[in-house]
Amino acid sequence: MAAFSQTEVKPVRFGVVVFPGSNCDADSYDAVRSFTGADARYFWHKDTGLTGLDCVILPGGFSYGDYLRCGAIARFSPIMAAVKNFADEGGLVIGICNGFQILLEAGMLPGAMHQNEGLKFVCKLVNLRVENNETPFTTGYERGQVIKIPIAHREGNYFIDEAGLAEIEANGQVIVRYCDESGETTAEANPNGSLGNIAGVCNKERNVFGLMPHPERVCDEIVGGTGGRGVFESIISGVAAEAAGASIAAEAAGEMKDILGNIGNERPR
């Protein structure tokens, strides 16, 4: 048991941005709230301020139908200016799937997305190798650890030019890569043709992270695994550590509320 009751620990506050066409907003919201020591709020894409937050989630889905290009229209939503400010001031921003595409289109992360090599939508569990665990999003994993997280996208074929690639590799900005069970980043293990099997990258400052796989979908054994918990645990323990000291934080992140008891069906806005 934690040495401090929950009320004494200030919850880590997540903001989930809802764009028209977002459809993993509720999943992210529910996942985050299943962690002891975390709370979440929705923000509408027309909101212009993001206050009182520790981490912003740009969720998956099809913002603006993914018409034209994935993320191309959403990045002009009024809230994106606030997201950029928030990141510039060191706030944590994580973009999942469509959220990652929005961050790319907005220039907050390097690179761009092509259609999957197979030109089809792919939804399945994949293996990811954690390349860098020294980011606020991955401290909960070991470096080189293989984790199982599902993907669900049609445009997740990551591209960056040669110079850009050299730079992100040198800076340790490649955070997760598609790999096989044993951690080899083979061509067969690459589900969409991404350059260098890249599944997720962060910015130079390490506070903005985008990935195509959906960690929020695997935070509960009952729906297929817990490989994604580490992402949220990392964020929560990092923020809590800064706020209250490392020991409490680790406990706060380690426990999970009874998910069946805490999540309602309604989606507060």
Next chain:
Amino acid sequence: MKAKVYITPKAGILDPQGLTIERSLPALGFEGVTNVRVGKYIELDLPDGDAAGEAVDKMCHKLLANPIIEDFEFELVPE
């Protein structure tokens, strides 16, 4: 030679992409833009010859365009 193929949604058919772009433009400071239609532009190289036009036409019908909901035009550019 090179073929340039222009594929557009058939008149009267809903074009959700065009519509969505059109609706988003004013917020970006572009007023008064209407009738946005999104289609495809395809370039390809093919062997020279008299039959080239016919071949491209067939390709469009069979593969490149969906004649049920799309119109197409093409031009041949000798290189």
Next chain:
Amino acid sequence: MKAKVYITPKAGILDPQGLTIERSLPALGFEGVTNVRVGKYIELDLPDGDAAGEAVDKMCHKLLANPIIEDFEFELVPE
């Protein structure tokens, strides 16, 4: 006036769609087709005026094309 915008994958950059089309053409009886590149073709109407060209150029830069992977060209057609 009308603007016609042509968006193409940047030279040298992978075009999965073009590649797939290219690979499937021989089976349909079209031999020797190479360099298939699939891009977008966008038509739109906008107010006449000297600033029209500049406006379309901006639209392309900001929204219609992604400069990391795409090139664009456009023409203005008075109606």
Next chain:
Amino acid sequence: MSGDLDQKTAYELLGLKQKEYDGICEAMGREPNYTELAVFSLMWSEHCGYKHSRPLLKNLPTEGEGILQGPGENAGIIDIGGGQAIAMKIESHNHPSAIEPFQGAATGIGGIVRDIFAMGARPIANLDPLHFGSLEKARQKFLLEGVVEGIASYGNCMGIPTIAGEIHFEDAYEGNCLINVMCVGIVDQDKILRARAEGPGNLVVLMGSTTGRDGIGGASILASAEFDETAQEKRPTVQVGDPFTEKKLLEACLELRDKGLLVALQDLGAAGLSSSSSEMASKGEVGIDMDISKVPLREQGMEPFEIMISESQERMLAVIKPELEAEVLAICDKWDLDANVIGKVTDTRRLRVFLGEKMVADMPVDALVDEAPTYVVPAVRPAHEVDEPLAEDHYQPPSDLNETLTTLLRSPNICDKSWVYRQYDHMVQTNNALWPGAEAAVLRIKGRKTGVALTTDGNGRRCYLDPRRGARAAVAEAARNLSCAGAKPLAITNCLNFGNPEKGEIYYQFQEAVEGMAEACKAFQTPVTGGNVSFYNESFGQAIYPNPVVGMMGLAEDVTMIGTPGFKDEGDAVLLLGNARPAVDGSEYQSHILGDVAGRIPDVDLEMEKKLQLLVREAILEGLVKSAHDVSDGGLACCLAESAIDGGKGAVIELTSDQRPDLLLFGEAPGLIVVTVEEKYLEHFAQLALDLPTQVIGRVEGERLLIRASGADQIDLPVAQAAKAWGAALETLITG
């Protein structure tokens, strides 16, 4: 009346018979004008008017404990306790998909999803029972690829997981694929919406997409006429789906629901504004006045009749209180949706259509909605039906049953379908307690212990041989699938896919199937909560196999205690439950290996089936059963192979029977289930089973599937090899 078209030509072009036209004149008390005629022709089409099915559908049981809404609304509603309910409905989009598979299937999803949120429910799952011709044909591959991509594009964009369905390939569907789509939603019981327009003076609001010339007569005329060369000309009626607009429409409608701003809600489907407005008025026993000059149009110069029957997608009609207009429009605006007040509720019981000041149509609501003529056709039993099953020595047995099993595992009707469901986002909303590929889909309900289980089943081949038995078997199989997942069947929705009902033999098939379905639904206490009828599935005079597709939902008491098909642990006993005698008639073995479809399928023993299913459910809930899988396509051997493949474990099986091994292993009969039970619980299981027929047939062991029968090894196949045959088959057929 438009100038040069005489009345007779007009109604004939619109698909009405002389007698029907006379009926319209009588109901109107005068000759209808062209707008009125167009509206009537659609409302009285087979698709909207159920002319050939209504009298027979009355035989289906529709009431029962927990049924909060049966047929008659946009979807059925079933109580699942805790103040919550499930809404579900299935629909066909066969004809549109045969013309343009991607858009046809996509708009099919769009339509059925609207039916669910019209009830105020949030969609939580899509299911897609599909039937195509043989994949040997390029056209069928094209259809399959297009349909799957269409379903994927629309469902994925909406954020509704497509979690189950089925795919069959038979030559009988070559000219008419069956694209059925089902949607399931969840709703708090105090937030259920209905389509009853009420309160004269209330406003009628049209929300969503603009109205174009899409599908003028599209679904209705297409679905009410046979398919032939002229189908080519119908092509411009293809509609394009816009899932993004529908997603906004969904969220806006649910926000309006949450704020209590709606009196009634209805989607616009077949016959567009005509049917939605008149049906709302009919349900509320009121009238509606509409000014169609207020309808936002996508195209110039549309005629009043075109506006009235346009089937443009992604539109909803709401009835609201006048004082809430501003609030309602503000919510639509928040979601970037067009919304316009286009009319008001009256007490006239007439549908009156205005163009500005000018009245362009004035029709009695009841005549439009309820007075379409119905037809009863003299039923003729088709010549191919026989009374007796084939003799058991009718076919020569194959020499190598190992080879037969491998070939069956590769059959597109049996093989792995992950090529399909990988294209569907089947995980969004994070509720899947069972992923696709299992017996049924099971979704947890957040905040509760309970789970919702869903499945669809239809088997045209069996129904072709005996539509009554086939329909009974389809219901039993759906129930068996849910029971094997550990869920109690509660209710069904159905999609009745048939040929041209004006023909005696088709009408016979329809009648037999409906009666068979009714019998089975009564036995299982799974009432019919709604459905859809798709007739005229014929090309060039050739009908599809009669195919009543069943969509069933059930409840798993404890979502952590559910059944899965895969073998689990070395040493577990393998049990066969049930005593049905497998038969070659109508089996996949007969059709795929022996190249025949003949005989008479065995009937399901409904009483035995119910007891067996209860046993399986109880045993799963008590944690006695480690795996459960029903014997279906491909018979016992395929059932065992699938459990072995799924679990990655072999088994040693010894069967004692007087039956020829090929029939015993590959024959099919409803009522057989294979479960595995840990050795130490066998006694406990036996106590639970009482005198039900159960037998231990072997154990989970090693890495091969070994089956002995008639004193000899019949099957000896490494599981890895079976998995490879089963796993690669579909993709090879499509891409190879």
